Amino acid sequence: xxxxxxxxxxxxxxxxxxxxxxxxxxxxxxxxxxxxxxxxxxxxxxxxxxxxxxxxxxxxxxxxxxxxxxxxxxxxxxxxxxxxxxxxxxxxxxxxxxxxxxxxxxxxxxxxxxxxxxxxxxxxxxxxxxxxxxx
Amino acid sequence: xxxxxxxxxxxxxxxxxxxxxxxxxxxxxxxxxxxxxxxxxxxxxxxxxxxxxxxxxxxxxxxxxxxxxxxxxxxxxxxxxxxxxxxxxxxxxx
Numbered sequence: 328x329x330x331x332x333x334x335x336x337x338x339x340x341x342x343x344x345x346x347x348x349x350x351x352x353x354x355x356x357x358x359x360x361x362x363x364x365x366x367x368x369x370x371x372x373x374x375x376x377x378x379x380x381x382x383x384x385x386x387x388x389x390x391x392x393x394x395x396x397x398x399x400x401x402x403x404x405x406x407x408x409x410x411x412x413x414x415x416x417x418x419x420x421x422x423x424x425x426x427x428x429x430x431x432x433x434x435x436x437x438x439x440x441x442x443x444x445x446x447x448x449x450x451x452x453x454x455x456x457x458x459x460x461x462x
Numbered sequence: 463x464x465x466x467x468x469x470x471x472x473x474x475x476x477x478x479x480x481x482x483x484x485x486x487x488x489x490x491x492x493x494x495x496x497x498x499x500x501x502x503x504x505x506x507x508x509x510x511x512x513x514x515x516x517x518x519x520x521x522x523x524x525x526x527x528x529x530x531x532x533x534x535x536x537x538x539x540x541x542x543x544x545x546x547x548x549x550x551x552x553x554x555x556x
Contacts, residue, residue, distance in 0.1 A: 340481050340482055341483065365508060366543070369510045369512075373510075423522060424522065424526070426549075428511065428518050435510075435511060
């Protein structure tokens, strides 16, 4: 697994994109196929930045590939137990004037992942998301 | 990096990546738009939920004022995100 730590800030997003491109380049994958990985990673990372209580100054991100899957793992140390998977799904069928943007990030993640797991072990939140690997 | 360019009367171009880092700045740019708008998204390479929030807020504001807000054309991957969000039809994307 390729692992790196990033400052806990939305300003890290360009660094995350570069990290994903580096991972793709190592495997000679087409960078045009990175959209879904970028999206899932941004949504998970910004969720941690905005909603996790406590935490160190950095969040660890890992990427791994195998068996046709791409696995994303985020580790956030020193945070309170936190499981966004319990949040209700957004009602995307509501009329326009009643629509709110909240909850869409997790909704997108669920659309794009084969497997999604939230754990909290010894003060560390670990999120593992599995996507289809590019072909 | 995200950019909103005026392309003519009632037409703008959205360029680059509309993500969580760019959303706040983008919202200020969209707030200056008035009247019915068609946004050319052929060079919009990426949008996340933060960017969708900006587009939703703009659509709601312009619709309340009696105007329309349409996105055309839109790249396939970006279009998928609008579909996931249940906004494709409201924005004239199909």
